[in-house]
Amino acid sequence: MARETLTRDKVLDAALRLADSDGLAGLSMRKLAGELGVEAMSLYNHVENKRDLLNGIAARVFESVPLPDRALPWQERLRVLANGTFAAFNEHPVIARALVSDEANPLTVGALRLIDAIIGALLDAGLDPYRAARGYRSLLGMVFGAVLVDSSGLTAEAAQTPPVEWFRRTVSAREFPNLHQVLPVLAEIDCAQDFEFQLELFLNGLA
Amino acid sequence: MARETLTRDKVLDAALRLADSDGLAGLSMRKLAGELGVEAMSLYNHVENKRDLLNGIAARVFESVPLPDRALPWQERLRVLANGTFAAFNEHPVIARALVSDEANPLTVGALRLIDAIIGALLDAGLDPYRAARGYRSLLGMVFGAVLVDSSGLTAEAAQTPPVEWFRRTVSAREFPNLHQVLPVLAEIDCAQDFEFQLELFLNGLA
DNA sequence: CTTCGCAGACTTACACTGTAAGTACTTACA
DNA sequence: TGTAAGTACTTACAGTGTAAGTCTGCGAAG
Numbered sequence: 001m002a003r004e005t006l007t008r009d010k011v012l013d014a015a016l017r018l019a020d021s022d023g024l025a026g027l028s029m030r031k032l033a034g035e036l037g038v039e040a041m042s043l044y045n046h047v048e049n050k051r052d053l054l055n056g057i058a059a060r061v062f063e064s065v066p067l068p069d070r071a072l073p074w075q076e077r078l079r080v081l082a083n084g085t086f087a088a089f090n091e092h093p094v095i096a097r098a099l100v101s102d103e104a105n106p107l108t109v110g111a112l113r114l115i116d117a118i119i120g121a122l123l124d125a126g127l128d129p130y131r132a133a134r135g136y137r138s139l140l141g142m143v144f145g146a147v148l149v150d151s152s153g154l155t156a157e158a159a160q161t162p163p164v165e166w167f168r169r170t171v172s173a174r175e176f177p178n179l180h181q182v183l184p185v186l187a188e189i190d191c192a193q194d195f196e197f198q199l200e201l202f203l204n205g206l207a
Numbered sequence: 208m209a210r211e212t213l214t215r216d217k218v219l220d221a222a223l224r225l226a227d228s229d230g231l232a233g234l235s236m237r238k239l240a241g242e243l244g245v246e247a248m249s250l251y252n253h254v255e256n257k258r259d260l261l262n263g264i265a266a267r268v269f270e271s272v273p274l275p276d277r278a279l280p281w282q283e284r285l286r287v288l289a290n291g292t293f294a295a296f297n298e299h300p301v302i303a304r305a306l307v308s309d310e311a312n313p314l315t316v317g318a319l320r321l322i323d324a325i326i327g328a329l330l331d332a333g334l335d336p337y338r339a340a341r342g343y344r345s346l347l348g349m350v351f352g353a354v355l356v357d358s359s360g361l362t363a364e365a366a367q368t369p370p371v372e373w374f375r376r377t378v379s380a381r382e383f384p385n386l387h388q389v390l391p392v393l394a395e396i397d398c399a400q401d402f403e404f405q406l407e408l409f410l411n412g413l414a
Numbered sequence: 415c416t417t418c419g420c421a422g423a424c425t426t427a428c429a430c431t432g433t434a435a436g437t438a439c440t441t442a443c444a
Numbered sequence: 445t446g447t448a449a450g451t452a453c454t455t456a457c458a459g460t461g462t463a464a465g466t467c468t469g470c471g472a473a474g
Contacts, residue, residue, distance in 0.1 A: 041462080049462075050461065099360075105392065133392045136389070140356050141349065142348065146352075149351060150346055151314045153306075170314075176323040178324075182343070186343070194345050202408060236432065237432090248452080252451055
């Protein structure tokens, strides 16, 4: 009866998987423990509390973004960083939600390295610290905005049926002509294209 | 002993106030009822469930955005709509969070009018429906991104003390030179300027 | 080989959440 | 005055995070 022991990594792995599939609200300590064949309180041997758990998986997502070679020109670096960050959070939108609701904070040197690299590229572009800070915030806002709008009910109501029913019934061509015209394409747009579009505008704006 | 009766409007008013001050997690039916001098279950006479409550206050925020005169040129209309939407959600970031986490959906003709007006301005700019949809999503993403990044711990860690302590200890000039340089200004930037900056880029990109 | 310490899993318990179901009271109209 | 409707209240249940305490099995020291 070899009882193979839990590790923090195993806990975080399972937590990220569970959050991705069941959403942030669906990630409970008891369910997570059950997934690992363990009782809820055992998790607290490897994780301080739920906040620490969320911090851990958030840091993972940050650390999963590949950092470009510092020798590359700043435009190239910025593009790689922005696209990488977007890809990471687009794969785990639930973490983006946790971050913007302040339920998680990536307190990890690995996460800071990403932030430092982004700001570094902006500084190398010749921006003063103030403008670099603004650029960093704007970039992050674009990433989260694109990811979150895509996964929210404001554009893709396909998830829950009651709202989409209400939509079809209410959005008449008479009362909302513009929305009615755009509605069919609104659902099938990929947020990756939104982001690409915005990033291009942003990079042009820097130059 | 005149028992003045509750109304849906009173409930929603108090709910928005409570959510603004105590956050989304701090808005509980019992606390809200207590605020209104009533028992929790009484609220269910005026609100279907908590989701309906959140939908209601979300719709309010949407409806609080003033719609511009349709006779104005589309650039002017778009600017008014974008700034108005941003101002509304910047005043109630908690509602922005509820929307992107899909905990609320503004199922109201008033809310749809705002959406229709935005898309209408984009169509009048000469965009085909596909591009108009993308523009609408991008605009919404910019609004939510700017608001949420500002109120999250990623830039303004002033809220909770433990993270900010960890930050100061970890962000050394040696290991994170760029972040270290920008850190002082990072906290004091107003997200309204971020948004203005992005909106200008966006409007230029349309032309 | 025995024994001790201890890390890690388990158990119990508490205050909190949303809300289903049932009861009582207050008012408006016949 | 009787009745119907609407609103508020009470109780109860399953779920949450987690504080506090208990048990168990393994590795090291005597």
